[in-house]
Amino acid sequence: MNVKPAAADGSVARPAAQDSPRSTHRWFALGILALAEFLVVLDASIVNIALPEVGTQLGMDTVALAWVITAYVLPFGGLLLLGGRLADRYGHRRLFLLGVLGFVAASMLAGLSVSSGMLLAARALQGASAALLAPAALALVTQLFPSAADRTKALSLWGAVAGIGSAAGVLLGGVLTAAIGWQAVFFVNVPVGVVVLALIPALVTRDRASTPSRLDYPGAATITGALVAMVGALSAVEQVGFAHPITIGLGAAAIVLALAFVLIERRSSNPLVPLSVFRNRNLASGNLAMLLVGGAMVALFFALSVYMQAVLHYDALAAGLTQLPLAGALVIVAGVTPGIVRRIGLKATLMGSLFVLAGGLVWLAASPSDADFVVDILGPSILIGIGLGAAFVTATQLAVDDVDGGEAGLAGGLINTSQQIGGALGLAILASVATARTGALEATGAASADALTGGFSWLFLGAAGFALLGSIAALRARTTR
Template identity: 75%
Template sequence: MNRNTRPTPVLPTALPPGPPPISRSTHRWAALTVLALAQFLVVLDASIVNIALPVLGDQLGMDTVALAWVITAYVLPFGGLLLLGGRLADRYGHRRLFLVGTAGFVTASALAGLSVTGGMLLGARAVQGASAALLAPAALALLTQLFPASTDRAKALGIWGAVAGIGSAAGVLLGGVLTAGLGWQAVFFVNVPVGLLVLIALPLLISRDPASIPGRLDFPGAATITGALVAAVGALSSIEQVGFAHPLTLGLAVAALALGTAFILIERRTAEPLVPLGVFRNRNLSSGNLVMLLLGAAMVALFFALSVYLQAVLGYDALTAGLSQLPLAGALVLVAGLAPALVGRLGTKRTLVGSLLLLAAGLLWLAAAPSDADFTVHILGPSLVIGIGLGGAFITATQLSVDGVEGGEAGLAGGLINTSQQIGGALGLALLASLAAARTAALETAGAAGGEALTGGFSWLFLGTAAFALVGAGVAGIARRSPDADVQHSA
């Protein structure tokens, strides 16, 4: 791309013509550390609460379906508003929106920890997710400005992807330690001092934003895509309560389809779309985002179900449940570090397919765990295989999504992959949690004991996550490289 003839989009949106790139920091690696710390918090908060769910559910009077919404209430506004957050950052400044989003995230975290009712907690989680939707795309834009050279940017994006993957796994361990030692409120309060550190450090490392870029905000596009996501998750969640054929379920499904169609039509006709649809002509980007959508669905549902299974079925306390997931987290971190070497030897596509197949195998193994499972016999082996598969799949799916993307579109590609992960997580959890609850109810009706019935429900959920991983492997396996894509395996 010739930067003199085409604007440089650095977020999940098309940028109008603006000023040329400027140096934002003389300490860019230190600035990247601060940005990555903020990204770590954003991803961590989708998983850290999992271990605390049974405890806070007892104290706030929330049943299993309501507990699933503690996760969904965060993931849904995060995924649904990411694209609008990027557009706002383009208009009003990346540094400014990053700081606004971080401040909102810190405030909402404090309110979540102070919650005395389930409704208050869900409201605080929704504000957390909306704030994260401002923070994350702005951070990606700042990253692309800090590292304009393709080689340095690839390293920075690799660190970014590794931090996101590690944050998902580390959340369950940290959540167990905090819940056992300080109570469930600590999983939210921990964000406050870290967020304040980010708010203090970043203005010292990154220069002020240039003048705002004029342009019209695509609010119709943002409204329709957010409404479509809310309706889709609502339809999936209502299946467990009222059934497939209930007017509420059907009405929400129709609304989701109609709003999704409206979004596509709006984006095709508007001069400044929220998502320029032409970017999906890059087959690598499209395939990578579809794989990440499926991987996000599997990841969020897995960490939710595994945390509840260990405590509600096997009787682990919060600390033991967190420590029991240390092998999974350790395997993920180790493979995340080795993934670049694996890609260099095998290529992105083979590494991704192999990782997803390993993930599916581990999930199928876990689905066979009984209600009286022994950790060493039934949990440890699947956890290690799942961690290896997750670590390789997350990094290589991110790599595939930016394969062949020109330097000026790196921010756009990064924003889309983040959105795909969050949307997949919201939809996957809603679908599989409803499936698990329905299976548990059927087993209880048939006379199964409480632990056996719960185990049967979780088994179906783990089978569902394995199915997502297998479909992802199929998508990656048949993906054709774009003609202009040239994967640099040695990078």
């Protein structure tokens, strides 16, 4: 990517070149950065199984409990692009540490919550802090590993972390809630965050001073508002439906603000997101693929959790343990993906992984209401893990690999935004499809378990469609190895 923001005086603002490595222990530093990213992804799903206990203790009904999830996703998805640009301007390490500090403080407040208002405020602070640390962390990874071979290995680990965090959320949420209580799903972040805060300053050097560019405040305000309105509209679909005035109003606001953002960016001398970045075919293809993979993945884990408990009658802990084969396959494949990329190229690996993911989802859609885990679910779970592991690695690498250091934060913000918005979009669409199918089957007199299974079957098929659309998006990418 060759487009760089202009400073107030017309000069180009970009970080000064590093004449020494950002870290002499870069693989250790990568592990600590990945640990922080793991917490960010984990917190989007770990609270799901704890919600019934939260509702009982804090007196929250079903609608209020849905906001425990939404209060995290709204600021996270809405502030990611701004967070990436702030990291580019003020320093990636500085913004990363600030984000981790806020995340730890918010997690402590969430665990100590004695009212629904306190919990929701803490969750919003968690989301805003995650929007600071996530793009800054990915930017640091790309700077720690400038060579193509090492960066591929590093991004393989990064992609695996993103997938494992979502899968592990269900497992850890069940274990911690059953053993300690719902507060533990928040308190677990605190010691891990403290370790990150203690080690990163010793492992990663400070960003070199650079000429600061003027921040595009109108662009930041409109894109943040558009993303928040979009995520809010998608969350409202799940709670009140497509035709509700809240959904329609938020959707219209998102469209108007997005159009205003495009106009502002075209006229700005120092845009928040230079629209020319999307001429980079790999960045555009990687983000579109991640949008669709995120949509398929979030809907998948939501449906699996409900299917295991409501249809197959597994308890919370057992439902979590069923995710282990999927997570294990994801980890193994993420480790071997760099070798595959070297042999057949990044584009071919991404497309192949999405076909594998789609195949696993179609297989899972055939599971009956009395499914046996080993016979009906284990096989497709492993196939899905293989597809997700390779897809996350290659989509992330495609989106950030050809980006200048001065725009690394922006690229990190874009790929994280794609994943979050895709997840909200996929869950809203596919959950609505599943609900409609379940209602239609119940109207014909089908048993509750059979009706739920039929709805989830359509959801899994829809997720497979998302994966196939992602493979089409990857066609536009340049072939790289």
